[in-house]
Amino acid sequence: MSAPDGIPGAADASYGEHRVVRTVLRAGLGVSSALLVAGLVVIAITGQGRAPAVPLLHIFAEHDSGVLLAALGVLVLALTPMVRVVALVVLWSRERDWKFVAVAVAVVLVLAAAVMLGGG
Amino acid sequence: MLLLSAVGLVAGLVGALVGIGGGVLIVPVLMLGFGFGVRVAVATSLISVIATSTAAGGVYVGSGLANMRLGMALEVTTTLGGITGGLVAVLVPERALEAGFAVLLIVTSVLMIAGRDSGKKSASAAAGATEGFEERGALAGAYFDAREGQLVHYRAERWAVGSAVALLAGAVSGMLGVGGGFLKVPAMNLGMRVPIRVAAATSNFMIGVTAVASLVVYFARGYVHPTLAAPVVLGVVAGSIAGTRLAERAHPTALRYVLGAVLVAVAVQMLLKAAGRMP
Numbered sequence: 016m017s018a019p020d021g022i023p024g025a026a027d028a029s030y031g032e033h034r035v036v037r038t039v040l041r042a043g044l045g046v047s048s049a050l051l052v053a054g055l056v057v058i059a060i061t062g063q064g065r066a067p068a069v070p071l072l073h074i075f076a077e078h079d080s081g082v083l084l085a086a087l088g089v090l091v092l093a094l095t096p097m098v099r100v101v102a103l104v105v106l107w108s109r110e111r112d113w114k115f116v117a118v119a120v121a122v123v124l125v126l127a128a129a130v131m132l133g134g135g
Numbered sequence: 136m137l138l139l140s141a142v143g144l145v146a147g148l149v150g151a152l153v154g155i156g157g158g159v160l161i162v163p164v165l166m167l168g169f170g171f172g173v174r175v176a177v178a179t180s181l182i183s184v185i186a187t188s189t190a191a192g193g194v195y196v197g198s199g200l201a202n203m204r205l206g207m208a209l210e211v212t213t214t215l216g217g218i219t220g221g222l223v224a225v226l227v228p229e230r231a232l233e234a235g236f237a238v239l240l241i242v243t244s245v246l247m248i249a250g251r252d253s254g255k256k257s258a259s260a261a262a263g264a265t266e267g268f269e270e271r272g273a274l275a276g277a278y279f280d281a282r283e284g285q286l287v288h289y290r291a292e293r294w295a296v297g298s299a300v301a302l303l304a305g306a307v308s309g310m311l312g313v314g315g316g317f318l319k320v321p322a323m324n325l326g327m328r329v330p331i332r333v334a335a336a337t338s339n340f341m342i343g344v345t346a347v348a349s350l351v352v353y354f355a356r357g358y359v360h361p362t363l364a365a366p367v368v369l370g371v372v373a374g375s376i377a378g379t380r381l382a383e384r385a386h387p388t389a390l391r392y393v394l395g396a397v398l399v400a401v402a403v404q405m406l407l408k409a410a411g412r413m414p
Contacts, residue, residue, distance in 0.1 A: 030268060033196050036203065040193035044186065048372070051365040055136060058362060068175070070357040085361035092185055092368070093350055096343035100210075103203060112271050115204050122207060125214040126348060132218060133352035 032106045039102050043095025047088045054085030071133075097126055136366045142168075143183065143370025144377075151378025152390060157371045158184050158313035159243050162236060163401045165367075167408070173232045174224060175360060178353035180312030181346045182364045183371040188314065188343035190372055191379075195336035199267035202333055205274045205291055205323070206341040212298040213305035213315070213341060214348040220309020221352030230409040236311050237405035244398040246317060247391050267333070278333065289330050296326040301341075309349030314342040 058081035067079075069086045104119045142164050146157035158180040165176035195201035224232055267278030274291035291297070300322035304315035316338045323334035353359055 030199060032203070033199050033201075033268075037193050037197040040189050040196065044189045044193070044372075047186075048369065051369055054361065055365050055369075059136070067362070068357045068360050071351070071354040071359075082362055085365040086359075089182055089354075089359060089361050089364055089368075092182060092189070093347050093354065095189055096185065096347045100207070100344060103207065110271060112204075114272055115207060118204075118207050118211060122210045122214060122344065125211065125218070126344070126351075129214070129218045129221075129348045129351040130355075132222065133355035 032103070032110075035106060036099055036102060039099050040095060043091060043098065047092035047095065050084050050088030050091060054081050054083070054088055057081035057084060097123075100126070136362075139169075139363065139366040140370035143367040143372075144374040145370075146183075147187065147371035147374025147376075148378040148381075149374075149390070149394060151375045152381060156184065156314040156316060157187060157375070158311070159240065159398070161367060161371070162312050163240065163405060165363075166233075167401065167404055171363070173229045173236070174353065174358045175363070177224060177232070177310070177312030178350065178358040179360070179364045179367055181308075181350040181353065182359070183368050184308070184312070184314045184346040185343045185350065186368045186372050187375045188339055188341075188346065190375065192340040192343060195339055198336075199269075199276075200278055200333060200336040201340035202267075202269045202274070202276050202291075202329075202337050203340065204269055205276075205327075205329065205333075206337045208274060208294060209297055209301040209319070209323075210341055210344050213301040213308075213319070213345045216302040216305020216307075217309040217345045217348030218305075218352065220306035220311075221349030222309075223306070224310045224349075225352060225356055225358070230411070232310060233405050233409035237402040237409065239307070239311055239313065240398045240402035240405065243317070244395040244402070247398075248395040274327075276333070278330075280332075287330060289328070289333060291323070291327040291329050293327050297322045300326060305345050305348065308342075308345050309352070314338075315345060316342060 061081060067082060069082065074083070074086045074090060100119055100122050104116055104123065107116045107119060142161065146160040146164070150157040150160060161180045161183055162173070162176045165171045165179060166173055192201065196203065267276060269276035274294065275289060277286050277288040280287050300318055304318035304322070307313065307318065308315040319338040319341065320334045323329040323337060324331045
């Protein structure tokens with residue numbers, strides 16, 4: 016894809032970071048979808064009829080393999096936007112766009128606060 | 136499981152056709168049709184919102200239309216709003232949430248009917264625009280509009296206005312399990328003077344992070360049922376992809392009116408439930 020006329024340097028850098036973020040999003044969606052499908056297949060095969068709640072901190076204590084796979088799928092999906100934010104911290108640091116590195120770090124801190132506050 | 140997937144599929148399909156998020160449809164169906172509590176339904180809807188945002192965001196980011204710096208600048212307040220919304224939702228009585236959701240359904244219905252094809256235009260906003268880019272260090276960028284045959288430059292203004300609305304959108308998202316795009320897109324387009332196509336694409340990009348901020352609260356407190364979420368999420372993603380492809384060819388005006396009426400009827404049921412007159 017060739018960059019349109021305008022500000023070539025900005026376009027080139029922008030295209031590169033957009034491509035990286037697109038890859039992160041697609042990978043996250045792909046992995047989580049695979050885990051969700053695997054979880055449903057296991058549940059269908061084993062005939063498990065449970066639909067239990069799985070608290071975040073108890074995911075790895077789940078013994079039911081179908082439920083565990085589905086829970087991991089949800090976790091990966093939830094982590095994907097967070098990974099995207101961290102990726103942008105790295106990408107913008109390399110571009111020395113410190114203003115937006117600070118903004119992205121602020122978002123990371125807010126999300127971290129969500130994890131700490133969420134548990135109650 | 137198949138029925139839950141079908142629910143997700145229809146929600147994603149209809150949502151993409153008429154330009155609303157699937158959460159507006161998923162929450163009441165899970166509550167009124169399957170008997171789940173409002174917090175479980177909202178948590179499931181948030182997971183679906185993250186999935187569709189991730190899928191759509193990948194497309195809009197890849198085309199360069201979504202301005203990631205603009206999105207990130209607004210995500211500071213929208214994630215704060217999301218956390219607040221999530222915490223409020225797990226602390227207030229369920230009936231308050233049910234009533235709040237009923238109000239949202241009525242607002243959505245009015246906007247949908249009054250907006251006519253605006254939802255379709257917004258949903259296909261990226262179709263006529265390609266090869267966008269964003270400027271470093273600024274809330275600005277450009278995109279090549281294939282329909283107009285020219286490069287369109289823009290610079291976002293009034294960040295404080297956009298951030299304030301983003302905070303509200305995050306709170307609504309966290310409490311009611313919707314994406315909040317119906318607030319974010321006008322905030323960027325009308326409040327910050329960002330072209331509608333960039334606003335719609337950036338909103339789609341942002342919604343995932345907003346939803347995660349509040350989902351964490353629900354997840355930590357045990358309102359996530361993975362085996363409920365899995366079929367719904369997979370159905371919604373499939374339905375959204377199909378709906379987006381059909382949107383260009385479909386004429387959803389009649390569907391919009393029918394859905395608007397259905398949403399009002401569902402809103403009445405939710406209000407009755409909130410008032411304790413329904414189980």
